[in-house]
Amino acid sequence: MAHDITVIGSNMMELTTNIERMPQLGETVSAPSFHMAFGGKGANQAFAAAQLGSDVAMISVVGSDILGKEYLNHFKESGIDISGVQIGHQSNGVAPCFIQGNMNSIIVVQGANSELTPAVLDHFSKLVRDTKMIVLQQEISLKTNYHAIDIAEQYGIPVILNPAPANDNVDMEHITKCEFYSPNETELSHLTNMPVETIDQIKEAAHFLVDQGIKNLIVTIGSRGVLWVTKDQEELIPSYKVDAVDSIGAGDSFIGAFAHYYTSGDGIPTALRHANAYAAVTVTMSGSQASYPSINELPKLQAKLEINY
Ligand code: RIB
Numbered sequence: 001m002a003h004d005i006t007v008i009g010s011n012m013m014e015l016t017t018n019i020e021r022m023p024q025l026g027e028t029v030s031a032p033s034f035h036m037a038f039g040g041k042g043a044n045q046a047f048a049a050a051q052l053g054s055d056v057a058m059i060s061v062v063g064s065d066i067l068g069k070e071y072l073n074h075f076k077e078s079g080i081d082i083s084g085v086q087i088g089h090q091s092n093g094v095a096p097c098f099i100q101g102n103m104n105s106i107i108v109v110q111g112a113n114s115e116l117t118p119a120v121l122d123h124f125s126k127l128v129r130d131t132k133m134i135v136l137q138q139e140i141s142l143k144t145n146y147h148a149i150d151i152a153e154q155y156g157i158p159v160i161l162n163p164a165p166a167n168d169n170v171d172m173e174h175i176t177k178c179e180f181y182s183p184n185e186t187e188l189s190h191l192t193n194m195p196v197e198t199i200d201q202i203k204e205a206a207h208f209l210v211d212q213g214i215k216n217l218i219v220t221i222g223s224r225g226v227l228w229v230t231k232d233q234e235e236l237i238p239s240y241k242v243d244a245v246d247s248i249g250a251g252d253s254f255i256g257a258f259a260h261y262y263t264s265g266d267g268i269p270t271a272l273r274h275a276n277a278y279a280a281v282t283v284t285m286s287g288s289q290a291s292y293p294s295i296n297e298l299p300k301l302q303a304k305l306e307i308n309y
Pocket of ligand 1: 012013014038039040041044095106108139248249250251252288
């Protein structure tokens with residue numbers, strides 16, 4: 001059966017410690033609290049789309065350790081098709097996060113995610129071909145992403161690539177094959193080497209990329225909204241006034257929600273507005289996946305949103 005969305009990407013166990021200060025090298029400090037949560041950009045995007053009711057398949061590699069087992073169960077419980085999830089030979093990917101006040105530092109250890117090779121995609125080729133949309137990010141090997149893009153091109157499947165975390169090796173030939181390319185403004189600056197402080201600068205950098213052949217460039221600009229640029233048009237979709245608690249994983253929720261609304265039949269501008277509203281709700285709660293509401297919880301939470309003109 002065809003899926004609505006196939007997400008090819010990472011899963012990471014978030015190991016979050018609230019700290020009073022970072023230890024110096026060689027020093028031990030105690031910290032007030034710790035918790036573990038499900039994260040990783042690919043899994044976050046899959047979870048957001050599944051929470052909204054999409055039929056989602058995940059292609060990912062979990063660890064051979066206890067964290068990998070936990071993650072596999074979590075995918076199952078979230079209603080995500082795990083027939084494309086392999087158990088690797090290494091420990092699960094982890095993201096130790098250190099939160100001090102409203103600042104956070106994150107270390108990403110790829111672990112078993114590094115085993116998500118092009119050969120794994122060939123093994124699960126049915127899941128790659130038999131879907132309405134493919135979602136990619138950059139916490140796995142770029143070679144795997146490019147292989148996915150080539151398969152998608154062959155079968156005419158739209159791809160959204162979220163170039164996070166930023167990577168210096170950008171292959172324009174592959175990127176321009178994607179229907180949607182969605183960096184945040186920092187990643188946009190990294191990609192173009194252009195300043196992105198003001199909206200005008202962001203627009204200039206966005207047009208620079210579109211002039212190189214990107215079809216739909218979607219730049220997420222946090223509290224300033226979302227900029228959609230194609231070769232013929234440009235639209236700035238405003239954000240919402242929110243009491244932000246924690247923005248970890250908000251970008252991923254936007255991508256997953258966009259994929260959901262787009263594959264459900266919304267046109268691009270409508271899907272962008274809906275995804276923008278979904279991501280706005282997630283920043284009012286802490287955690288990444290822990291802050292992604294289900295389709296049933298959403299109306300009440302979105303009713304409180306006010307556009308930030
Ligand atoms: O985008 C947020 C995600 O990045 C977190 O879930 C963390 O795991 C890191 O991968």
